[in-house]
Amino acid sequence: MLPLFVAIPLGVGFLLPLIEEFRDRTRLFSVFVLLETGGLLALSLIKFGDKGIYRMGGWAPPFGINFVQDGLTSLILVVISGIAFVTTLFAITYMKEYENLGRFYGLFSLMLAGMYGVALTGDIFNMYVYLEVAAISSYALVGFNRGAEEIEASFKYLIMGAVGSVFILLGIALLYGSVGSLNIADISVKVSELPNDSFIVLSTALFIVGFGLKAAFIPFHSWLPDAHSSAPTPISAMLSGVLIKVLGIYALARLLFNGLNLPGVAPSILTWIGAGSMFIGGMIALGQKDLKRLLAYSSISQMGYITLAVGMGGILINQGKPGIATLALMGGIFHLVNHATYKSLLFLFSGSVEKIFGSRDLSEIGGLNSISPVSGAAGTIGTLSISGVPPFNGFWSKLVIVIAAIWGKLYPLAGIILFTSAITLAYYLKVQRQLFMGKPTKKASELTKTSAGLYIPLIILAICCIGLGLLYLPEIRGLVLKPAALALQEGSEYTKLVLGL
């Protein structure tokens, strides 16, 4: 069943542009995409918790390409499908006035196919191919509005993304040159026989830079604010919500933990890059006036949390503290899920704000609570979750990360996490004060009414933001987060699963 995750979006992705060549049927396209994402969501929920591999064409693992499903993959599949479904629900109303919707949904489906492929594949070159499928469709989607600014952002994203891909490809080539295998599990076996091989060290560095460009860690982040704020709103939500995580941190963690067996200083480098992204991203977000740009910088900052937690897990594994390492990894994965929900909520919310006021500039708009209470409430829940206010999900994942840092005796990191949380709260309080409270500005008097299609997705995501806090409970955590963390931590389990050793 696993190839269906790639086959269905690939089929829809080529079918819709084909139909559009003959007839422009916007409603038909929306039905198709809703069925596609809804079906994939159902499939990912049915398959949740399964473990196993799928041999493509029946060829056995070290030589043939295989799809692997373990605890982490199950969770990532649900996150991709869930966000894609809600985003489609929003896009159907939001994108109504646009032209070429067959192409839009086609590219959207291809991007989905690429992300599912990256999440599932157990072959490093296959991963590169899926990564490019997802990345190239997202370059085109960022420039979909075809204004001067959008094209510029798309071009910048294209160049930076291509540089990242070249780094990754070079890393794969060097790794293949020294171990002679492309299968991640097989690489893990062969790397352990070749300690301190300089080509492997170099390829690890290339992977950190290449995937770092895709995940927008702080020295490599310059494309993200432009790309994420220029894309059509549903695409911004997909890019910030899932794409940077799947193509960036998930792929990197999979390679470092399961493929390269956590080489020496790599986890510490990851941790400090994460801490830097978190802090600097937050500081830049503090000064932003454009709502979407503020959200984009906040994505960089929040990705820092995830990276820091994953890197910290690696450090603790290398120090021989597996229990705390599991906790750190669980915190990182928990934060990944949470950030996917509230960041896509906030981006979709920024889209409906733009529809209401005709502007995203925080100094020009205000008084949302009295104009549209429903989207105001959803936006409030989103901002409170991301700043880590207690009953909402963001608080619990940050708490887990901080506890792991303190138990692991990494006190400076715990300090940076707490300080950045305060910064996050500060810039979202600024949004609260200017956007939700205050008097409606002059522009708001001539506003358009939002339709149900624009706020139902917001309500769904807001409920997720409250409900996902339940993952903190030990019973549910053991069912969902722990298998995901152990999938990264227990490299030998992964090898056993794929190669059957």
Add this chain to the structure above:
Amino acid sequence: MTGMSSIVKTVTRWVSPFIFAFGIYIALTGHLTPGGGFPGGVIIAGCFILLTLAFGKEATFRLFNLKSSSVTDSLAALSFLCMGLLGYVFGSGFMNNFIESGFPGTPFRLLSGGNMPILNLAIGLKVGASLFAVFAYLALFRAIEED
């Protein structure tokens, strides 16, 4: 008169059928010799690009326009996917070679290798059509800018 000088046109007229035939040959025998659908498709697209350069885009678009290249592109991709899905129906799973199992392919035999030649043909069509479409779109935007 659109296009290049008559020397270029004459040479192109002589050479292009051979390039086209060579592209088809590479795509069709991909399962037996070095090559395959991708290089074959690139060569076929190269033939069309050469024709466009020599005779101007109006002449080439009479043979193969943007709409037909886009339709071919999507159809070829879908047929590749269908071959993969047919593996579910007739074979043991996705992309399974349900026509000829084991280690498929007999040297010097065109009709061997099971579903490999069909997949190569689909890739050839897809790559040829989409590469030509990329070139044609670039040519089109250039023309709009000049107006």
